[in-house]
Amino acid sequence: MTLFDAFSALNALIDTVRSAFAARDQVKLNEALADIQSNLIAANSATLQAMQRTLELEQALSEAQREIMKLHASQEDAKRYVLHELRPGVLVYAYRPQGDGDRTPAHYLCQPCKDQGVKSVLRLQADGSASCPREPAHNIHGPDGPALAHPGFSPLRP
Numbered sequence: 001m002t003l004f005d006a007f008s009a010l011n012a013l014i015d016t017v018r019s020a021f022a023a024r025d026q027v028k029l030n031e032a033l034a035d036i037q038s039n040l041i042a043a044n045s046a047t048l049q050a051m052q053r054t055l056e057l058e059q060a061l062s063e064a065q066r067e068i069m070k071l072h073a074s075q076e077d078a079k080r081y082v083l084h085e086l087r088p089g090v091l092v093y094a095y096r097p098q099g100d101g102d103r104t105p106a107h108y109l110c111q112p113c114k115d116q117g118v119k120s121v122l123r124l125q126a127d128g129s130a131s132c133p134r135e136p137a138h139n140i141h142g143p144d145g146p147a148l149a150h151p152g153f154s155p156l157r158p
Contacts, residue, residue, distance in 0.1 A: 079096075080095060080096055081093040081095060081109060082096050084108070086140070092108040092109065092130075093109040095107050095108070107121050109122065110132040110134065111138075112138050113135060118134060120135070121133070129141050
């Protein structure tokens with residue numbers, strides 16, 4: 001074997017070792033890329049779940065804000081009525097005008113219905129009785145009916 005042949009063999013060996021290292025590095029690189037892709041998929045999945053949860057929370061917040069606005073409106077409306085005893089044992093909610101410019105006619109609300117959150121305006125009859133359009137069991141009977149049915153009624157003032 002000549003010196004040239006020895007160098008050629010040594011060069012071939014070095015090329016083989018380089019190829020082996022390159023192949024090993026490529027395998028490691030492929031493993032690292034697979035791991036990165038797996039982590040990206042997991043991160044995307046977590047992001048999607050977080051976005052869905054955020055949307056659910058935003059919808060719940062919106063619903064809660066609507067409910068709060070509804071409750072505030074209900075509170076404001078409740079301030080317009082005062083519990084009034086027409087005669088002993090007969091309670092109604094009487095409309096309380098909200099100032100001189102208030103053109104709402106004087107009226108009564110059925111007390112049991114209002115306590116259940118439903119505004120039911122009592123229908124006054126000529127005989128002094130009143131009927132609840134929502135629940136006939138809440139009708140007020142008798143000649144001593146609501147003061148609104150009598151002449152000279154003046155709406156309650158705040």
